[in-house]
Amino acid sequence: xxxxxxxxxxxxxxxxxxxxDQVNDGDDIAILESMKMEIPIPAxxxxxxxxxxxxxxxxVNEGDIIAxxx
Numbered sequence: 429x430x431x432x433x434x435x436x437x438x439x440x441x442x443x444x445x446x447x448x449d450q451v452n453d454g455d456d457i458a459i460l461e462s463m464k465m466e467i468p469i470p471a472x473x474x475x476x477x478x479x480x481x482x483x484x485x486x487x488v489n490e491g492d493i494i495a496x497x498x
Contacts (some may be wrong), residue, residue, distance in 0.1 A: 430473045432495045434488040443484055445495065446488030449477045457495045459494065469494050 438460035445457045451471040457480075460467040474496040482494055 429451045429478070430471075430475070430497045432457050432469060432471060432497060434460065434469060434490055434494055436460070436462055437452060437489045438487070439465060440484050440486045440488060440494075440496075441466060441478060441484045442471050443482075445477050445480070447480055450485065451477060451497060457458050460488065471495075471497055473497055 440458055441461040442459045445451055449478045452474045453471055456468045457471055458469045477495055478498045479496045
């Protein structure tokens, strides 16, 4: 199991993956918006998205869990 965490604080602008999706290392899971910049949050391993822990519009802090991949 691999926790995908926010690399910086920002708002969840868009979820790119959904629970049950197959992802590869480097595929985007979500895109954050911070200071008018878009920051992709990539998968750090290949597998199945077990759980998405955020919703579009949520504010996250650096280190918050975005998703779990197994």
